[in-house]
Amino acid sequence: MNRVMSNKWIIGMYILPAFLLISIFIFIPLLLSGYYGLMDWDGIGAMKYIGMENYFNAIQDGLFWQSAFHSFMLALFSAVSLIVYLAISLVLASKIKGSNLLRKIYLIPMLLSSVAIAQLWIKVFNPSNGILNSILVSLGVDNPPAWLAEPAVVLYAIFIPILWQYAGFYILIYYAALKNIPESIVEAARIDGATPFQIAFKIKLPLIMGVVKVTIVLAVVGSLKYFDLIYVMTGGGPNGASEVMASYMYKLAFSSNDFGYGSAIGFLLLIITLIVTVVVRKVTASKEELQY
Amino acid sequence: MKRVGYMLLYVCLIVVAVFQVFPVLWLFLFSLKNNQEIFSKSPFSLPSEFRWENYLKVWDSGIGSYFWNSVWITGVAIVFTVLLASMAAFAITRMQWKGSKLVLGLFMVGLMIPIHSSIIPLFNMFLNVNMIDNPWSIVITYTAYNLPITLMILLGFYYTLPREIEEAAIMDGCSVHRIFFKIIFPMTIPVISTTVIINMIYNWNEFVFVNTFISSDEYKTLTVGIQNFIGQYMTDWGAIGATLIISMLPILLAFLFFSNKVVEGISSSAVKG
Numbered sequence: 001m002n003r004v005m006s007n008k009w010i011i012g013m014y015i016l017p018a019f020l021l022i023s024i025f026i027f028i029p030l031l032l033s034g035y036y037g038l039m040d041w042d043g044i045g046a047m048k049y050i051g052m053e054n055y056f057n058a059i060q061d062g063l064f065w066q067s068a069f070h071s072f073m074l075a076l077f078s079a080v081s082l083i084v085y086l087a088i089s090l091v092l093a094s095k096i097k098g099s100n101l102l103r104k105i106y107l108i109p110m111l112l113s114s115v116a117i118a119q120l121w122i123k124v125f126n127p128s129n130g131i132l133n134s135i136l137v138s139l140g141v142d143n144p145p146a147w148l149a150e151p152a153v154v155l156y157a158i159f160i161p162i163l164w165q166y167a168g169f170y171i172l173i174y175y176a177a178l179k180n181i182p183e184s185i186v187e188a189a190r191i192d193g194a195t196p197f198q199i200a201f202k203i204k205l206p207l208i209m210g211v212v213k214v215t216i217v218l219a220v221v222g223s224l225k226y227f228d229l230i231y232v233m234t235g236g237g238p239n240g241a242s243e244v245m246a247s248y249m250y251k252l253a254f255s256s257n258d259f260g261y262g263s264a265i266g267f268l269l270l271i272i273t274l275i276v277t278v279v280v281r282k283v284t285a286s287k288e289e290l291q292y
Numbered sequence: 293m294k295r296v297g298y299m300l301l302y303v304c305l306i307v308v309a310v311f312q313v314f315p316v317l318w319l320f321l322f323s324l325k326n327n328q329e330i331f332s333k334s335p336f337s338l339p340s341e342f343r344w345e346n347y348l349k350v351w352d353s354g355i356g357s358y359f360w361n362s363v364w365i366t367g368v369a370i371v372f373t374v375l376l377a378s379m380a381a382f383a384i385t386r387m388q389w390k391g392s393k394l395v396l397g398l399f400m401v402g403l404m405i406p407i408h409s410s411i412i413p414l415f416n417m418f419l420n421v422n423m424i425d426n427p428w429s430i431v432i433t434y435t436a437y438n439l440p441i442t443l444m445i446l447l448g449f450y451y452t453l454p455r456e457i458e459e460a461a462i463m464d465g466c467s468v469h470r471i472f473f474k475i476i477f478p479m480t481i482p483v484i485s486t487t488v489i490i491n492m493i494y495n496w497n498e499f500v501f502v503n504t505f506i507s508s509d510e511y512k513t514l515t516v517g518i519q520n521f522i523g524q525y526m527t528d529w530g531a532i533g534a535t536l537i538i539s540m541l542p543i544l545l546a547f548l549f550f551s552n553k554v555v556e557g558i559s560s561s562a563v564k565g
Contacts, residue, residue: 015392030405
């Protein structure tokens with residue numbers, strides 16, 4: 001048995017195809033990105049080594065910091081909205097009729113492509129024929145904003161479809177975690193006279209804290225690298241008002257042909273994501289995980 | 293009092309549900325209207341007649357070809373991903389070798405990385421081997437980037453398969469390949485169907501790789517194709533609506549028939565986000 005199942009050739013045959021693919025197409029490009037960041041390069045001609053210049057430029061680049069600020073705002077909004085999803089899941093998981101159907105309905109936006117969502121919400125936000133302003137006007141708002149065209153509003157306007165897209169995903173995860181809590185624990189608390197609120201906050205929430213922490217990391221990291229929907233909806237505009245790190249990087253490389261600088265920003269995006277992951281994990285870490 | 297509170301919570305849940313589906317329903321409504329109706333009537337009004345010709349018009353003027361590109365690229369990438377991830381899961385969970393933990397760790401890390409940190413070198417790589425504007429660059433990229441998540445979903449199932457299966461098979465003189473292809477792989481069909489659906493959603497909806505690597509119209513997939521297409525039809529809302537509904541339909545149909553698989557897959561893909 002052991003001899004057959006530890007034959008090196010056969011192991012190689014089974015693991016190498018997948019391993020080589022992720023090495024060549026995921027990990028080597030990551031390292032190369034850091035390396036290309038050291039170059040002055042237009043993507044076509046020869047590369048010229050310029051040391052850390054691109055990285056120093058990035059640190060002094062106001063547009064980069066502005067886009068980073070927008071990415072972090074999205075991360076903040078996404079993380080805070082988790083509280084709402086948690087509340088919805090608590091209600092949903094408390095033996096409500098139709099909860100299975102409801103959570104599937106919540107999931108629908110998650111199944112759509114970011115391009116389709118972006119195009120749909122461009123229409124929703126349309127100043128004269130979109131549903132949003134139609135509702136606002138019928139509610140008596142005189143001059144509803146032109147959402148995507150106003151620099152002061154656009155960033156928060158595009159957060160709405162992003163949250164809309166992912167709400168069902170987090171509700172689904174919380175719901176599954178809550179359903180995993182053994183009924184006997186909740187029953188015991190109820191017999192001891194705990195109110196539904198006490199059961200929710202003193203028993204259920206602490207028991208799913210592990211899952212909540214994972215979702216915080218997911219929401220924050222997912223937000224920092226967010227791209228598709230913003231790129232399609234506004235292209236980072238008007239005038240950089242909705243630019244995020246990934247869209248700024250993409251623009252530098254594939255519109256301005258500044259591949260060296262774009263690579264440097266791409267590599268910084270990786271570093272920032274890694275640091276934030278570690279920090280969020282540390283901040284939310286507790287000494288002992290609760291068990292049931 | 294308790295009943296009132298319960299009703300109130302229920303109403304909240306239904307409001308959220310309406311918020312989640314209403315934009316899509318509205319899209320479907322205006323995909324059946326013409327511009328005259330859209331601009332002169334309330335956006336909530338029903339179409340005066342169902343203008344299915346909007347769908348025929350956009351299908352014939354290019355969306356059809358984007359659609360078939362999406363179908364074959366999604367399909368071929370799924371076959372590669374599921375086969376290679378199954379083989380890797382088999383090697384990692386069933387065979388004994390040093391370094392299996394390390395390799396597994398690398399796949400885990402692969403779940404977390406932002407694709408924008410790798411896309412420039414990837415673009416350059418394909419440029420150097422003359423594979424820019426070649427749909428196979430997309431197939432390979434989808435396969436590589438979906439391997440980690442597919443492997444994660446498969447692993448849980450592989451760990452639960454009893455060891456006695458291989459022990460008995462080896463006693464009978466079965467080769468490793470026969471064990472994998474004839475015994476283990478068929479046993480994992482339930483979890484494979486989950487990974488197929490998850491891969492289908494990811495591949496069908498992917499945008500950045502196609503937008504970056506493909507420039508010819510003939511190779512574009514739906515997500516990128518509709519982007520260009522809508523550019524041309526900027527003012528024809530009915531055509532835009534029909535295009536978007538066509539692009540959403542395959543996934544929504546899959547969801548209608550296999551919603552439990554989708555739910556299962558998305559829950560277990562929580563690590564990806």
